[in-house]
Each structure stands twice: as C-alpha cells, then as structure tokens.
Amino acid sequence: MKIEMELNGRAVTHEIDPGAxxxxxxxxxGQFSVKLGCETGDCGSCTVLLDGEPVNSCVVAAARxxxxxxxxxxxxxxxxLMKxxxxxxxxxxxVQCGYCSPGILISLYAHFRAGNELTDHHLREALTGNLCRCTGYVKPLEAALTVAQNQQGGPDEQGGAS
Ligand code: FES
Ligand code: FES
Incomplete structure (x- = not known):
C-alpha cells in the first residue's frame, strides 16, 4: 500500500507492507537515528515525533x-534546542554506547517544546520511557537540567539535580 506523510517537513510518498x-x-x-531495541514498546530507542508527540515507532503501524x-x-x-x-x-x-541517545534526545526535546516544567522531577519523568544500560541516567539528567537552567536564565530557578 502507498502512504503519504510529512517526514521532517518534507512530503513523501512511500510504498509499505500493510503490516509494517x-x-x-x-x-x-534512511532514518538511521531510529534504533531497533526491544520492538515491544519498552525501551524507547525507536522514539520519534508523530504530530509533535513522542511515540515508540516500533509499536506504531506505518499505515497510521x-x-x-x-x-x-x-x-x-x-x-x-536540539543542538x-x-x-x-x-x-x-x-553518551556512552550511544544506542539510547537519539530516543533520549527526542523525548527531552518533546518535553521542552511542550512547555512542560523543567524541574528535576519532571525531567526524570520525561525520560521514564527511555532505557539506558550505560549511564544510570545520572548524566543524561544532568545534561537535561543544564539545558533547563540555560532556558530559564540560570541555576537559581531550578529545583536542583539531586
Ligand atoms: S524498539 Fe524498544 S520501544 Fe521500540
Ligand atoms: S548510553 Fe548506552 S544505553 Fe544509554
């Protein structure tokens, strides 16, 4: 079957298997940032934005x-912001093995862009769908908090990283 979608701001037509x-x-x-992990919707390595909302692309039918x-x-x-x-x-x-990084970046980006609160607690919540085997989440969270502080004009407006 043929689908038409807007991929990264560009209209594309693609022939797909109906069950893909x-x-x-x-x-x-060619979107190789989208990583195959569990393929059951659990790890977040395949996260993309669908109409601006983060989704696990392994459990979204392409036809949709x-x-x-x-x-x-x-x-x-x-x-x-992504940069x-x-x-x-x-x-x-x-970024250690880096396999989770694209998914983490998409989840954080969506959280920031949606205007959600940027406290330690809310940033932890933003990452709950993204598994990382390497970092223990401390470093990704530190990175997210630093960006949050920059976006909000300085560390004094944040709740801290502990
Ligand atoms: S590959 Fe793990 S959630 Fe999609
Ligand atoms: S950096 Fe290796 S899984 Fe996250």
Whole structure:
C-alpha cells in the first residue's frame, strides 16, 4: 500500500507492507537515528515525533502515519534546542554506547517544546520511557537540567539535580 506523510517537513510518498511498523519503514527511508531495541514498546530507542508527540515507532503501524507528520532526529539537527541538548549530552559524558541517545534526545526535546516544567522531577519523568544500560541516567539528567537552567536564565530557578 502507498502512504503519504510529512517526514521532517518534507512530503513523501512511500510504498509499505500493510503490516509494517513505523520503525522499519523509517529505517528503510534512511532514518538511521531510529534504533531497533526491544520492538515491544519498552525501551524507547525507536522514539520519534508523530504530530509533535513522542511515540515508540516500533509499536506504531506505518499505515497510521498516512497524512500525518513524522519527525526523526535527522529532521531536528538544525534546531537550536536540539543542538543544545546534543552538546550537553556530550559535555556531560551522557553518551556512552550511544544506542539510547537519539530516543533520549527526542523525548527531552518533546518535553521542552511542550512547555512542560523543567524541574528535576519532571525531567526524570520525561525520560521514564527511555532505557539506558550505560549511564544510570545520572548524566543524561544532568545534561537535561543544564539545558533547563540555560532556558530559564540560570541555576537559581531550578529545583536542583539531586
Ligand atoms: S524498539 Fe521500540 S520501544 Fe524498544
Ligand atoms: S548510553 Fe548506552 S544505553 Fe544509554
């Protein structure tokens, strides 16, 4: 079957298997930031934005994205907020094997863009759907809190990282 979607701001038409998940279709379209982990909706490594909301693309039928907007990390590389998040993950040493990093970046980006609270508690919640085997979440959280502090004009307006 044929689907038409807006992928990273560009209208694309793609022939898909009716049973295909969005993860496999996106990777077939060269979106290699979308990682295959559990394929059961548990690890978050395949997180993308569907109409601006983070979803686990392994459990979204590709057919469902017909006439919808899909955004992957590739589509956000020029975005100032995404650049800042990426740089902080690197600076804080939060990218070890890096397999979880695209999903973490998409989840944090969506959280910030939605205007959610940027406290330690809320940033932890934003990452609950993203499993990371390497970092113990301390460093990704530190990175997120630093970006939050920058966005909010300084550390005094934050609740702290503990
Ligand atoms: S691969 Fe999609 S949630 Fe794990
Ligand atoms: S950095 Fe390896 S799984 Fe997160």
């Amino acid at each position: 998940n969005l993860l496999s279709v996106l990777r077939g379209m 994205t017909h006439s919808h907007k899909v955004t992957t990390l590739e589509g956000l590389l020029g975005d100032p 800042e998040l990426q740089q902080e993950l690197v600076d804080k040493g939060a």
